[in-house]
Amino acid sequence: MAAAEFTTPELKEYAEIPALQPGAMAESKPYVASDKMNEALGFPGELVPDWEQKAVARLGELLKKYRSLKVYLDACVHCGACTDKCHYFLGTGDPKNMPVARQDLLRGVYRRHFTLAGKLFPKLVGATELTREVLDDWFKYYHQCSECRRCSVFCPYGIDTAEITMAGREILDSVGYGQKYSNEIIGKVHKIGNNLGLPGPALEDTLQGVEEDVKEDTGVDVRYPLDVKGAEVLLVTPSADFFAEPHIDSLIGYGKVFHAAGISWTLSSKASEAGNFGMFIGNYEQLRKIALRIREAALELGVKRIVVGECGHAWRVAYSFWNTLTGIGAGANDPFAVQLQSQLDQRYKQPAHICELTWDLIQRGALKFDKEANDHRIVTFHDSCNVARASRMGDTPGGQFEIPRSIIKAVANKYVEMAPGTTHEATFCCGGGGGILTDELLELRVKGALPRMDALNQVVERHGVNFMATICAICKAQFTKVLPYYKFNRGMVGGVHQLVSTAIRLGSND
Amino acid sequence: MATIFFAVLFYAATAILVAGLAVKIADYFRTPAPLKIPTTPAPTTTGGVVLRMLREVALFESLFKSNLWIWAFGILFHGALLLVLLRHLRYFTEPVWFWVGWVQPFGLYAGFAMVAGLFGLWGRRFLVERIRYISTPSDHLMLALLAGIGLSGLGMKFLMHTDIVAVKAFFLGLMRFDLQPLPSHPGLYIHLTLVALLMIIFPFSKLLHAPGVFFSPTRNQADDPREHRHLAPWAAELEKN
Structure with missing residues (x-):
């Protein structure tokens, strides 16, 4: 199947932070893994009927196994330092591709089910129930993260969105809502x-x-x-x-x-x-x-x-x-x-x-x-x-x-050398890492490559x-x-x- | 009446703050970090990790690399808050420690710096589209609470004085379980209520970033996975099968 049509972003002399375009990538999602692919890895074949309870329970288990997840879900102060650091945000303008907003998709459910404030005052602290809409957002936006950790370099607490994305994908797999590309490959x-x-x-x-x-x-x-x-x-x-x-x-x-x-x-x-x-x-x-x-x-x-x-x-x-x-x-x-x-x-x-x-x-x-x-x-x-x-x-x-x-x-x-701020620990992901190198995500991959392409273009023009x-x-x-x-x-x-x-x-x- | 109310409030707030933080910190401490995930630039030794953490906590190193505006307002607020807190030690010590005496003039002006930093951070929540998008009502209320504490404190210093000798007697009394009367003063009541509220919500809110940063695996791990085998207890169990 051909990917939907899209416009390749224009290259610029200096990288710009885009204005927010809510929902810009709301249609971007990978194929869902088939029952055979899931079952080969010991995951449920398809979305289980009681996915809501199962997913929350799995989150609870992960919170006991991973200090990173527990600390990172608590520690974020919404300072905004990470908001302009993700290549997918820079390439698409979709606010849910800002690292903090990507984390908040899981953090909202964590607050609702695992914190006192979220149980007592959900609206106040941005706590949300795990609705089908939220689950679908997990599937979409945890597959618009390449686990590249650029946000973690710039976070004052070292919050690593890759850890959140991994937890999100693990929960999705545990309720039978896995991604075809990765699960098929692991099977191979x-x-x-x-x-x-x-x-x-x-x-x-x-x-x-x-x-x-x-x-x-x-x-x-x-x-x-x-x-x-x-x-x-x-x-x-x-x-x-x-x-x-x-x-x-x-x-x-x-x-x-x-x-x-x-x-x-x-x-x-x-x-x-x-x-x-x-x-x-x-x-x-x-x-x-x-x-x-x-x-x-x-x-x-x-x-x-x-x-x-x-x-x-x-x-x-x-x-x-x-x-x-x-x-x-x-x-x-x-x-x-x-x-x-x-x-x-x-x-x-x-x-x-x-x-x-x-x-x-x-x-x-x-x-x-x-x-x-x-x-x-x-x-x-x-x-x-x-x-x-x-x-x-x-x-x-x-x-x-x-x-x-x-x-x-x-x-x-x-x-x-390419421009400082685009190399070494501040390097930009190629746009295809972390299990999204698949054709149905081509728009995401092209747009996510924008910051690297800008930096490359500069040395191509100046130095050949x-x-x-x-x-x-x-x-x-x-x-x-x-x-x-x-x-x-x-x-x-x-x-x-x-x-x-x-x-x-x-x-x-x- | 007010004396008893504030005495009970501060005993409760202190208990909740200490117990709540102890539970949270114990929980962070007990939860294993199964994999080595330090983020570059990562030190290779424990000494290096201590230095990295010091730079992170005292200078906000990562934030400095990230965004100079947030860093400037953030360091202004936190640095000033530290001075203000040190200045307030004079209400809890008798005789006052000599260095707390030295801090007094700095702590006074730090009150203004603290409020300025808070309004800077707050302004960004309205003016920067990206930060407006991620802000929740509690983000605004937290800033309002801190600004309220700062402004009510400055008000008592510069507009409507209160009997600080009596306030000190009240707090020393609380510490010795010997209740002394609290001066009747609306500004003081507001100030103390907001402070108690802050203490109560601390262990249940994003203020957990303060203990959390010390437990962040990307910041507190040494980069030596090839030299030492790092194994969490639940991961070691898998090897027994």
Whole structure:
């Protein structure tokens, strides 16, 4: 089905805060998950008859499990600091896309059912009953949030709308009102092993094809191995890297780095997906179950290091959550995690980002580059939200910003930074993160990309930038789709390891 | 009559404030944070977290990055309120602590700054469309309550004096369970009623942002998930299956 028609916003020299347009995005909502998709994940197949009581009860359970939710529902003072921080608000003007208003959709019901003030004086404190209208608003507006956490950076109490959105989606799933895109993908991960539903034999074929292409291109036998027991490194990467453009160019780059450095590595057919949509739907059990595949693969293959490819939310899950969920990390003293941690080589960070690995090799002089090979590119870097605001690289704060930039500068001569306030921890989401990279939400995705497109346009006009590097599969897919709406060439987005791949010297390093 | 009414009111208000906050804080404390979710720029050590929290609480660092108008009015109000509260310690200490004596002249002018900050914040609720949209009646009433406390206090200082020696005797008496007469003064009655009301609604309102900020996982966690395994009790249960 074609998405409804809409007008692409105009690019501006200076970003403007739009006037409120109530209801502007009231028609934007994703497809509802089918009964089969829901039941495969243990959720009710369709909206249960007593959804109101069930939803309130689920909220009550979550309030006992998550301090973030409890504190954030209480602490907001409606100061308004977040109101102009969300890219979806900036792109659409819909007031319910202001972070505080998005939170208030849940906060109203919390106040009504869980606070004295809301029980006694609902009108006074903005408490609301959970009506069908409110439930539908949850479904719409909790799928107009990419869980990018930009609002949390600017909130005086650190209130993170992503935590509220995750709770909202978790409640919706618990009453059988889940979103098709995310739930279908999670089903594929469990059934086939990756988000794109690429089965083992097809993956093997694909990797063989990649080897042939690289051989033809460079004359060098670079291997892209699958399920090799005893390899040193297990690389876990988003499945889009196996065939989507421009993602595959980064996969080629990872292989060249391992080849040039002489590190034995393998992919896994069981863990052929770094992405973890369990985080997007806010479901701890799914988050954990999906992450455990990596643990199992690592134990089976006996690897010493676990490295994650270019994927934003996957790196958040890996860096921030894997140690908690699966024991991939260090510093554990429980038998469950010690089993794995004693196998891993603790001289290296576990897990490591592919950029950490590559930068480490560059610093040690293990990789050599022909930077001129990238001279046709004037490069800028888009910080992906989950990498920027929810994870880190290297040994010091801010490593997630410095390391990818250092790699780019090591492999390319022409680099330009986008405007302050649109990069680093203040970066704007691509507009497609957090489980909304689906065609029925195209209007939202195009409009949500506006702040990034404004910033990109500025460096395109002033510096002739023609390549926006990023380290996230969702950013790559989203920009490839929305760049043409803003009259940019879709081919101008690509991975950091695509740049590495272009410049790296294979074979003799002397 | 008024003396007994205000004595009972302040005992009740104090009990509700202390017990209400204790229950809330215990609840925040007991509820686990199952995942590491600090927001960048996140310190990697506990010492760094303490510094971050200090900057957040004393300087409103995130708000400064966010919106200079809200920050300016917010810091003006909160800073002035702190000075005013310190100035009021003289009603509860005998002899008055020496540094409370030093604060007196600052606390006096802080009364005006506090009210100015409140009206700045209130004005935004009318003038800025986005903030008008998110404001609830209780947001306005909270500002009215605080402004009422500030204005009635300033009124007693500059327009209609009250017998502050007797007021002090009343509060010292309350603290020693030895009831002393409260001066009969309409401005004082208004001031004290509003203060008691503020104390009573504190644990049930958005004023919980004050304890809440210390429990905010995005601000109070160290960024060290790869170095230390962080496991909530209910999450650890899942590993036993």
